[in-house]
Amino acid sequence: MNRAALFEQIKKKSSYLCVGLDTDIQKIPKHLLDLEDPIFEFNKQIIDATAKYAVAYKPNIAFYEAHGIEGWKSLQKTIDYIPKDIFTIADAKRGDIGNTSKMYARAFFEQMDCDSITVAPYMGEDSVKPFLDFDNKWVILLALTSNAGGKDFQNLGLNKGGELYEEVLRKSQEWGDTDQLMYVVGATRAEALQNIRNIVPDHFLLVPGVGAQGGSLEEVSKYGMNNHCGLLVNSSRGIIYADNSADFAAVAGQKAEELQAQMAGFLDKYL
């Protein structure tokens, strides 16, 4: 899916909601555990209930890998089940030397047919570029993350000026264009969004951290939106674990609808 098609979906649904599929066998409703593939069954019901309100799904790969081969089966079925007009993000935080990143790209772009993958920047250009060689596929590069440890290195001041995350934003723009490259920017850092928009005015930003991690959707929308919307705001736990009963999917749908309604308002106000 290219940038124009993604923007079309956003306008059509009046939403820039990404639903995070951090599906944890210990947190899903107990009645699912008797089924053959509880993780996929949970995801299927979540997707059915939220697809009207979401423009993206983001399976968190760790939660599937933790179950080994069975987890990969659940992941593959989940990716295959997501409607094709919804953007898919393999939240994998990969990145390695060139020949190895190429293999990760094959895993998530060919084996899995995801639209995008999250990538860590520490190893630099040749660790990121192999992912950019695939048509209509995206790299979502970590820039400023929402966790406490994000400050350990990302905010270090550099001799050349600015902080490390700003250098990641600047340097990586040489590697791919706005149709291939997005950035992860945590919503708990809304004060940094204005600054980030000065450096990457046209790129899409994937913003986790709204909800459970405490970020404000209004601030993110106010400071982060550009003329193509330019935002995918993720909510995981706040949607998928909103309820733990047999009604979990319906409640997840309500939570997604609430966020979508807020987003519709912010699109009117800030787009």
Added chain:
Amino acid sequence: MNRAALFEQIKKKSSYLCVGLDTDIQKIPKHLLDLEDPIFEFNKQIIDATAKYAVAYKPNIAFYEAHGIEGWKSLQKTIDYIPKDIFTIADAKRGDIGNTSKMYARAFFEQMDCDSITVAPYMGEDSVKPFLDFDNKWVILLALTSNAGGKDFQNLGLNKGGELYEEVLRKSQEWGDTDQLMYVVGATRAEALQNIRNIVPDHFLLVPGVGAQGGSLEEVSKYGMNNHCGLLVNSSRGIIYADNSADFAAVAGQKAEELQAQMAGFLDKYL
């Protein structure tokens, strides 16, 4: 495996060789392709031929993930096949927010029972610590990598002094001790090893880049060795793809033996 046990193995075998299992279906001998699981069959024969000379094996996870579910099966079988007195490294370059890193730790320490995993530092303390909560398991943190792009960020000069990779080495020592934490230091940067040994005198270093990537084993050994050896030097392509005929395993064994013999000399000279 703890540090003392690893050092015992090194002394016993007079070797600090790690064999990288970057097993690529397009590069393995053609006669294996008719077998049910060519990747595992290749690894099995490589392990049989090199286990006398190696103290560690490092499967590069990307090469298995690229084959989806079948690849995970080959990986699981490979890990299970490696003799228990040989250190296993899941070369996975993972790292994410705390609850997610915990899931990756489960994948590689519980599902797979690897001794260690390579981790990327960009997301800081809470992305690394969950891996350190497992007894007798190791984090091998990226510090200074051997690829060209490593310079993009790792060598940036910081306002507080030093370069980014030095801050990664300094800061991360607060998170775990020398029995839990190693560092990746590329062999193409031997000139930096003296400096690195000033910052982390006692930690083990995993050194890729000898051989195909051009690093010198003697320089690495001279500048990198400490009184527990403190080095695991990896060779992947130089061993596993040294020959492409029916004799590939025997040739791989010879290549491993050659490296082991050199290492025995350097242990005499520098330990």
